[in-house]
Amino acid sequence: MDLRFTTEELAFRDEVRAFFRSALPASIRDKLLANKGLAKNDIVTWQRILNKKGWAVANWPVEWGGTGWTPVQQYMFQEELQLTPAPQPLGFGVTMVGPVMIAFGSEEQKKRFLPRIANLDDWWCQGFSEPGAGSDLASLRTSAKRDGDHYVVNGQKTWTTLAQHADWIFCLVRTDPQAKKQEGISFLLIDMKTPGITVRPIVTIDGGREVNEVFFDDVAVPAENLVGEENKGWDYAKYLLGRERTGIARVGFSKERVRRIKELAAAERVGDKPLLEDERFREKLAAVEVELKALEMTQLRVVAAERNRVGNKPDPASSILKIKGSEIQQATTELLLEIVGPYALPYQPEHDEEERWNEPPIGPEWAGPIAPTYFNTRKVSIYGGTNEIQKNIIAKAILGL
Amino acid sequence: MDFDLTEEQRLLKESLDRLIGDRYAFEQRKSYGQAPEGWSREVWAQFAELGLLGLPFAEKYGGSAGGPVETMIAMEAFGRALALEPFLATVVLGGGFLRHGGSADQCAAIIPKIADGSLTLAFAQTERHSRYDLADISTTARRDGTAWVLDGEKGVVLHGDTADKLIVTARVGGSQRDRDGVGVFMVDSKAAGLSRRGYPTQDGLRAAEIVFSGVRVGPEGVLGELGAASPLVERVVDEAIAALCAEAVGTMSAMHELTVDYLKTRRQFGREIGSFQILQHRAVDMLIALEQARSMAMFATMMASEEDAPVRRDALAAAKVQIGRSGRLVGQQAIQLHGGIGMTMEYKVGHYFKRATMIDTMFGDADHHLRELARRGGSVVAA
Numbered sequence: 001m002d003l004r005f006t007t008e009e010l011a012f013r014d015e016v017r018a019f020f021r022s023a024l025p026a027s028i029r030d031k032l033l034a035n036k037g038l039a040k041n042d043i044v045t046w047q048r049i050l051n052k053k054g055w056a057v058a059n060w061p062v063e064w065g066g067t068g069w070t071p072v073q074q075y076m077f078q079e080e081l082q083l084t085p086a087p088q089p090l091g092f093g094v095t096m097v098g099p100v101m102i103a104f105g106s107e108e109q110k111k112r113f114l115p116r117i118a119n120l121d122d123w124w125c126q127g128f129s130e131p132g133a134g135s136d137l138a139s140l141r142t143s144a145k146r147d148g149d150h151y152v153v154n155g156q157k158t159w160t161t162l163a164q165h166a167d168w169i170f171c172l173v174r175t176d177p178q179a180k181k182q183e184g185i186s187f188l189l190i191d192m193k194t195p196g197i198t199v200r201p202i203v204t205i206d207g208g209r210e211v212n213e214v215f216f217d218d219v220a221v222p223a224e225n226l227v228g229e230e231n232k233g234w235d236y237a238k239y240l241l242g243r244e245r246t247g248i249a250r251v252g253f254s255k256e257r258v259r260r261i262k263e264l265a266a267a268e269r270v271g272d273k274p275l276l277e278d279e280r281f282r283e284k285l286a287a288v289e290v291e292l293k294a295l296e297m298t299q300l301r302v303v304a305a306e307r308n309r310v311g312n313k314p315d316p317a318s319s320i321l322k323i324k325g326s327e328i329q330q331a332t333t334e335l336l337l338e339i340v341g342p343y344a345l346p347y348q349p350e351h352d353e354e355e356r357w358n359e360p361p362i363g364p365e366w367a368g369p370i371a372p373t374y375f376n377t378r379k380v381s382i383y384g385g386t387n388e389i390q391k392n393i394i395a396k397a398i399l400g401l
Numbered sequence: 402m403d404f405d406l407t408e409e410q411r412l413l414k415e416s417l418d419r420l421i422g423d424r425y426a427f428e429q430r431k432s433y434g435q436a437p438e439g440w441s442r443e444v445w446a447q448f449a450e451l452g453l454l455g456l457p458f459a460e461k462y463g464g465s466a467g468g469p470v471e472t473m474i475a476m477e478a479f480g481r482a483l484a485l486e487p488f489l490a491t492v493v494l495g496g497g498f499l500r501h502g503g504s505a506d507q508c509a510a511i512i513p514k515i516a517d518g519s520l521t522l523a524f525a526q527t528e529r530h531s532r533y534d535l536a537d538i539s540t541t542a543r544r545d546g547t548a549w550v551l552d553g554e555k556g557v558v559l560h561g562d563t564a565d566k567l568i569v570t571a572r573v574g575g576s577q578r579d580r581d582g583v584g585v586f587m588v589d590s591k592a593a594g595l596s597r598r599g600y601p602t603q604d605g606l607r608a609a610e611i612v613f614s615g616v617r618v619g620p621e622g623v624l625g626e627l628g629a630a631s632p633l634v635e636r637v638v639d640e641a642i643a644a645l646c647a648e649a650v651g652t653m654s655a656m657h658e659l660t661v662d663y664l665k666t667r668r669q670f671g672r673e674i675g676s677f678q679i680l681q682h683r684a685v686d687m688l689i690a691l692e693q694a695r696s697m698a699m700f701a702t703m704m705a706s707e708e709d710a711p712v713r714r715d716a717l718a719a720a721k722v723q724i725g726r727s728g729r730l731v732g733q734q735a736i737q738l739h740g741g742i743g744m745t746m747e748y749k750v751g752h753y754f755k756r757a758t759m760i761d762t763m764f765g766d767a768d769h770h771l772r773e774l775a776r777r778g779g780s781v782v783a784a
Contacts, residue, residue, distance in 0.1 A: 282775035297696035395681035
């Protein structure tokens with residue numbers, strides 16, 4: 001047992017760090033540092049910089065543009081992205097539909113879509129949740145009926161993140177309404193420009209426009225856009241969600257948040273001393289740091305165990321990453337909210353592509369996004385399977401209850 | 402970076418598991434605890450035979466030159482066994498003072514006897530007023546010719562009732578809470594002027610209140626640098642904290658297993674109680690707390706040998722915070738999920754609960770270390 005990184009691993013980390021520092025446009029980094037939203041173009045720009053470097057789809061097999069890095073290197077790459085901070089490659093393509101296509105898709109699908117995912121020529125979104133199918137995802141009702149060489153899709157998806165930018169959506173659709181609910185589901189790739197698709201934004205409590213409803217009204221989808229076999233979509237979705245869980249701890253992201261908290265709390269004064277020296281505040285911060293350190297070690301255990309892993313069975317420790325990671329992210333936004341104090345109140349919409357709000361900032365220039373970030377971050381214990389669903393999964397799969 | 406054990410470490414773990422399986426069933430433990438000393442000399446001799454008592458010591462003193470990982474393996478096994486023997490007091494604490502503060506002569510005189518099982522030690526540090534402050538010492542050491550004379554009272558000295566020699570902190574200068582002016586002395590427990598009152602502890606171990614009145618110690622009993630021994634004390638205590646973290650993980654994993662088994666067998670309302678979601682989620686909360694604690698026990702093990710003292714101290718403090726908090730949660734839920742049976746002396750789980758609870762009070766509880774970490778502006782995240 002030697003928990004230190006090797007010299008080679010540290011050299012790799014330095015290389016990644018140096019590249020991110022030099023290659024990431026300052027305007028993008030500044031937005032992330034200040035908890036401001038990114039424009040579509042920011043994400044595309046960064047993805048193409050990574051792609052040119054050969055790091056766009058680091059986690060994929062080498063034949064499809066992956067890097068062949070060890071689990072430790074993959075971990076370091078993610079960690080450095082979060083610490084820089086730099087945008088995460090768009091997960092819907094790189095960590096979700098890409099790996100599903102690689103594992104279960106046809107050769108034509110791989111050749112057609114994978115290079116375009118790597119370069120973010122296609123923006124993908126995820127069509128899983130429905131108004132009546134949230135935690136009980138398998139009860140989804142959006143239907144796909146085979147009609148000659150097409151499927152005809154009808155129904156509604158919801159919570160579709162960044163669908164407003166999307167070129168394609170990967171959907172779980174019901175192809176066999178008679179089968180047991182998990183067994184009648186298929187995994188379908190749908191072009192967002194197809195007639196019959198309507199995207200309607202859902203404004204979240206922070207005032208943000210990340211998520212949407214997507215309506216399908218007799219949408220014709222070529223049969224070749226089915227991934228794998230008909231009625232096997234649930235298995236593919238489980239594969240995808242299993243992969244999502246390990247990336248979700250966001251340790252580097254929370255570390256960067258803690259750094260930001262210290263920076264802001266050192267500058268904000270309470271009476272005659274900085275808030276950072278307030279005993280109560282400091283203890284709360286130290287408690288979060290301890291939890292975060294423990295989570296980092298847990299994540300490293302999972303990363304190290306990847307080497308010895310047989311089959312697709314997740315490490316028991318991996319199941320706790322999502323729960324703890326989301327709790328810690330939420331705790332950091334609570335601390336940020338406390339730092340702002342009364343200047344959490346002014347509602348200052350973000351500058352975004354559609355709607356410009358060009359007033360001078362009210363209060364400290366960094367205060368505007370803090371309360372919205374707190375509100376928005378409540379989502380992290382809900383998406384990707386709520387923390388309660390995660391506990392159900394752990395109870396069943398790991399504890400055998 | 403890897404978390405794997407070496408071949409030798411795996412063998413160590415296996416032989417420990419075998420020994421615990423053979424010699425530490427719940428009923429056997431009970432009989433050891435009823436012996437006058439509160440632990441088993443026979444088991445201690447077997448520890449010696451297996452090389453456990455020489456684990457961290459140099460080979461020239463009869464040890465096997467193991468490191469913190471070997472200690473972690475042993476302590477986790479002792480946690481699962483709820484072992485009563487003075488391993489922490491003798492090998493980790495007493496041995497730690499010799500390894501880090503002992504002269505070649507002192508090591509040659511004492512360590513071989515630790516390793517062969519013929520000598521036990523205890524660390525007399527806590528005083529009635531000191532709580533978790535290692536430098537808050539009012540026991541004094543006064544020079545008299547070449548010897549030193551100790552006066553004062555030490556409390557809750559783990560295994561102090563049976564130890565052959567005591568490692569004692571005493572003030573040779575400075576005022577009561579100064580970090581400077583601390584000396585460490587090794588005193589024969591039969592020395593004139595030394596009196597002990599032994600007693601059982603809540604978790605089935607033994608401890609003693611010890612009075613020193615005019616106890617003489619020769620120069621051969623001085624450990625480390627007189628008047629500047631605080632760094633030595635802190636270093637040894639940090640190693641002991643790492644060891645306690647591993648022991649706590651042993652107790653927590655045992656409690657978690659017992660509880661999950663119970664949920665699968667106990668039936669009420671016509672079904673296994675483990676089928677109730679609220680109880681499933683509690684069991685998962687326990688698992689999360691256990692795994693976070695395990696991670697921090699590994700971190701503590703890694704950092705126990707860190708030479709940069711402030712970095713080491715913050716790391717061990719962070720680990721102790723996690724262990725304390727996880728221990729509370731896992732222990733309380735283990736009792737709650739067992740219901741009435743968890744409240745009984747005749748059932749195992751309560752004994753684990755008590756040990757986990759008492760580990761929190763040793764060398765600083767979660768609140769103590771959190772406060773210290775916050776005060777120092779802790780940098781565990783960057784570490």
